[in-house]
Amino acid sequence: MVSSSFLAPFLFMTLLLPAISNSQTVTKQEEKQTLLRLRSDWGNPQALSSWNSTTSDYCSWIGIVCTNGFVAEISLRRQNLNKPIPAAICDLQNLTRLDLYYNNLPGVFPTVLYNCSKLQFLELSENLFVGKLPADINLLSPRLAYLGLSGNNFTGHIPSSIGQLPAIKNLQLDNNLFDGSYPAELGNLSKVEYLTLAYNPFAAARIPPEFGNMTSLKFLWMSQASVVGKIPENLANLTELELFDLSMNSVTGRIPGWVWKLEKLRNLYLYANKLCCEINGTIGALRLEEIDVSMNLLTGSMPEDLGKLRNLSLLFLYNNQLSGDIPSSIGLLPMLEIVWLRNNSLTGVLPPELGKHSTLTYLDVSSNKHVGKLPEGLCSHKALTALVVSQNNFSGLIPASLANCYTLESVQLDRNDFSGAFPTTTWSAVNLTSVTLYDNAFSGTLPGKLPQNLLNIEIQNNRFYGSIPLLPSNLVIFKASNNSLSGKIPNKYARNSLLEIMLLDENQISGTIPSEISSLKFLTVLNLSSNQLIGEIPSSIVSLPSLTTLDLSKNQLSGTIPQQLGNIAFTFLNLSVNQLSGEIPMWLQNHEYERSFLSNPGLCSSPNFAAVLHHCKDTMDGSDKLLRRLIILSVFLGGFALLSIAAFTIQKVKEYRQREKITDSELGAPKLTTFYAIDFTEQEIARGLTEDNIIGSGGSGKVYRISLGNQVEEIVAVKKIWNSRKLDAQLEKEFQAEVEILGSVRHANIVKLLCCISSSGSKLLVYEYMENESLHRWLHGQEMMVSGSSPLDWSRRLNIAIGAARGLCYMHHGCSPPIVHRDIKSSNILLDSEFRPKIADFGLARMLVKTGEPESVSAVAGSFGYMAPECGYLRKINEKVDVFSFGVVLLELTTGRRANDMGEHGGLAKWAWQQFQEDGGLIYVIDEVVQVPAYLYTVEVVLKLGLMCTGPSPSSRPSMKEVLQVLTWCDRRHRTSITANNELEIA
Structure with a gap:
């Protein structure tokens, strides 16, 4: 018999079990209701459609991860959530992980999360948060180990209380608008391993010595964070560092010796600072994989210990003042892939083993003082893509290994003392895009067929002989001046040839100028002077729509000058020293061409053209009659054109008036989508859409300046897409593109889209107002x-x-996926009251699906004078089209000239390249406003940077990251020159 004392506990447990089971059921039901409430508070987005009451197991809903049947994680990355984080989220009492990366979450930092007591992981990066971080941010969960706030719009100081989060291991604050300081209290985060403060406009400050207390730190990213002064010695305590990045700041002094002794260091980035002096001390950081200390003021020789870094794959020391020989031991490194040492004063021969022991892919030692032959093994592993050794004192023959280096894409050997035959097999590299061999003593012939991908050939001032090859259709520049080329000019060109510059002067070319040359529709510069050409100037040459420079001097050309040649607006024309005859075309008889026709005894002109002594007396009457007929015909055609334009204008005015008759009441129910906190309504915006407030108009609509109060901050700019009953499909596409991109992008130098107002009859974009309008x-x-x-x-x-x-x-x-603007120009760079710039007008922008993956486009987009050449012939483009356009903006800033005022068919980029190629010196093209002696050096550097950005080949252009590096270096150099100049004036 069982005793009652034994049964009592059993009976108690039996009675208790249903209660426990019922309690758990209620808790799970409450969690489900909490999730449904979250969906509702977030506006029932389509992305959360699986969150519904009909599904019993909420652990299977999108973004939900459960532990023991309760919600432990919520991960809703890239779900386009655009409303604040609901307070109810902390009712999920077991929530440990919240990931809302890359949404459109608005407002200030969500202090409602203070109630999530078990939170260990919080990812809020790439959203639309604004304002200051709260001073009591330390009230977040004491268990919090990960806090991601990158890519938002947080401003002000980083609060010191953030140093009171005891469990933090990963703290990401980069790419915000913090303009205050970063606190020394960050040094209290003894467990932090990953700290990012990069790309913030902090007030200039030194790194607090207390940062040396973060002894667990593995990753320190402070690029472009306004760091000044020396690197603190206390940071020597950071013995766990694997990445140390202080690039693009104003750090001064030496690179401390302890940096080179961090045993776990893999990546060292100190480029674009003011670091000086020699690199001293023994290098003990034997795990180093990447070193970039370029664009500093480093002197002395390269340390021998670099040869001990067996893991080193990238070595960037360019743009310094280094001297001496490159240590030969560097050639023995087994992982070395990329070496950039350009723009130093390095001497001696290159390491003889370079390329034999590693898969070397990129070597740039240009603009140094190297001598001797190139190493034999540079392409031993068939991986070399770029060989750049320009402007040195190299000599001898090209190594045999390079002859069969089929991986080459760029070969730049110009301005050296190389001699002998240039290997014809080198031209067989299928991906070869650029070959510059000028100013050497190369000989040999060019192959009959060149690689189709070639964009640039510069072999002038050598000893090449033989015939001119058939030019590939993608070739943009062909410079072969001052060689011994012979035979005839090819009369076959690809129908879609992209050739812009052809220089064949000072050779031994014979025969006639082929009429087929007119198929080179993009040709701007043609120089065939100092050859043995005969026959007439083909009349077809006048059909070259882009031609601005023509030099046919010092040949044996005969016959008359085609009359239509006078219709071309030449920037340079030279037909001297030939056997031409007849009358010079009337439109060429002006002072601009006074020296264009010398030493042609058979030529004559009117008495008013003093440049030619022989006057066409016998034909003057006929010429006058012809001229009068031309004038009459021009007047008739002009009148007809004016009538056509008037009729077209009247029709468009009627259409415009019809559109404007649509009143605000016809807009339907407008949809307001906000991206920032606003304190105005749709009605206030609508009332401001008056003719008096118009400040601009374009192909897609008007722009209004609307004042919502008495302060400057209460002024907005409103872009109104043309108001019509049926919105044009292209305008609808542009509108959606602008909203999608500006709604998700947040940066101090990108204009803020405050909100958009959309209805069936109207599309309005409301921006922050930029008081100084555009750079243009x-x-x-x-x-x-x-x-x-x-x-x-x-x-x-x-x-x-x-x-x-x-x-x-x-x-x-900084964006994922990257964004290509596709219409960068000075009128799309807006300036605030302090002339701070912001990029605007994203109607043509596109997001790339994957990083570095070109995008397929269906039509040419952009603005004349700013469009990269590949926009006209490639269906796939990448971010290098923006680099080209930005290069044109740099040329505008340095020359003061418009992008498209260099002739009807020319642009500023082509003109600037021509000036550089013809004169080499650029002082004469610099805007007079900035021709101040103390500024000229940096002005010329920026001008040359603009030329680099507008290179014909996308692969030859720098990335925007590299462009920014050069510009920030120029800024530091410029400020240094101003300080020195002021001190000189005081003295």
Whole structure:
């Protein structure tokens, strides 16, 4: 018999079990209701459609991870959530992980999360948060180990209380708008392993010595964080560091010796600072994989200990003042892939073993003082893609290994003392895009067929002989001046040839100029002077729509000059020293071409053209009659054109008036989508859409300046897409593109889209107002032309360039996926009251699906004068089209010229390249406003950077990250020159 004392506990448990089971059921039901409430508070987004009451198991809902049947994790990355985080989220009492990366969450930092007491992981990066971080941010869960706040719009100081989060291991604050300071209290985070403060406009400050207390730190990223002063010695305590990045700051002094002794260091990035002096001490950081200390003021020789770094794959020391020989031991490194040492004063021969022991892919030692032959094994592993050794004192023959290096894409051997036959097999590299061999003593012949991908060939001032090869259709530049080429000019060209520059002067070319040359529709520069050409100038040459430079001098050409040649607006024309005869075309008889026809005894002109002594007396009457007929015909055609334009204008005015009859009441129920906190309504915006408030108009609509109060901060700019009953499909596409991109992008140098108002009859984009309008206005506006002065001195122009570059750099390298703007121009760079720049007008922008993956486009997009050449012939483009356009903006800033005022068929980029190629010196093209002696060096550097950005080949252009590096270096150099100049004046 069982005793009652034994049964009592059993009976108690039996009675208790249903109660426990019922309690758990209620708890799970409450969690489900909490999740449904979250969906409702977030506006029932389509992404959360699986969150519904009909599904019993909420652990299977999208983004939900359960532990023991209760919600432990919520992960809703890229779900387009656009409303604040609901307070109810902390009712999920077991929530340990919340990941809301890359949404459109608005407002200030969500302090409602203070109630999530078990939270260990919080990811809020890439959202729309604004304002300051709360001073009591330490009230977040004491268990919090991960806090991601990157890519938002947080401002002000980083609160010192953040150093009171005891469990933090990963703290990401990069790519915000913090303009205060970073606190020394961060040093209290003894467990932190990953700290990012990069890309914030902090107030200039030194690194607090207390940072040396973060002894667990493995990853320190403070690129472009306004760091000044020396690297603190206390950081020597960070013995766990694997990545140390202080790039693009104003760090001074030496690189401390302890940096080179961090045993676990893999990546060292100190580029674009003011670091000086020699690299001293023994290098004990034997795990180093990447070293970039370029663009500093380093002197002395390269340390021998670099040869001990068996893991080193990337070595960037370019743009310093290094001297001496490259240590031969570097050639023995087994992992070395990329070496950039350009723009130093390095001497001696290259390491003889270089390339034999590693898969070397990129070598750039240009602009140094190297001598001797190139190493034999540079392409031993068939991986070399770029060989850049320009402007040294190399000599001898090209190594045999390079002859069969089929991986080559770029070969730049110019301005050396190389001799002997250039290997014909080198031309067989299928991916070869650029070959520059000029100013050497190369000999040999060119192959009959060149690689189709070639974009640039520069072999001038050598000893090449033989016939001219058939030019590939993608070739843009062909310079072969001053060689011994012979035979005839090819008369076959690809129908879609992209050739822009052809220089064949000072050779032994014979025969006639083929009429088929007219198929080169993009040709801007043609120089065939100092050859043995005969026959007439083909009349078909006048059909070259882009031709601006023509030099046929010092040949044996005969016959008359085609009359239509006078219709071309030449920037340079030379037909001297030939056997031409007849009358010079009337439109060429002006002072601009006074020296264009010398030493042609058979030529004659009117008495008013003093450049030619022989006057066509016998034919003057006929010429006058012809001229009068041409004038009459021109007047008739002009009148007809004016009538056509008037009729077209009247029709468009009627259509416009019809559109404007649609009143606000016809807009239907407008949909307001906000991206920032706003304190105005749709009605206030609608009332401001009056003719008096119009400040601009374009192909897609009007722009209004609407004042919502008495303060400057209460002014907005409203872009109104043309108001019609059926919105044009292209405008609808542009509108959606602008909303999608600006709604998700947040950066100090990208204009803020405050909200959009959309209905069936109207599309409105409401932006922050930029008081100083566009850069174009201040460079080229009518008031500037009238006053003859500009408030844009070089300091201000450089700051504008840097700010715009930062915005583009963020789009290309800081967004996922990257964004290509596709319409960068000076009128799309807006300026606030302090002339701080912001990129605007994203109607043509596109997001790339994957990083670095070109995008297929269906039509040419962009603005004349700013479009990269590949936009006209490639269906797939990448971010390098923006680099080209930005290069044109740099040329505008340095020359003061418009992007498209260099002739009807030319652009600023082509003109600037021509000036550089013809003269080498650029002082004469620099804007007079910035021709201040103390500024000229950095102005010329930026001008040359603009030329690099507008290179014909996308692969030859720098990335925006590299562009920004150069500009920030120029800024530091410029500020240094101003300080020195002021001190000199005081003295």
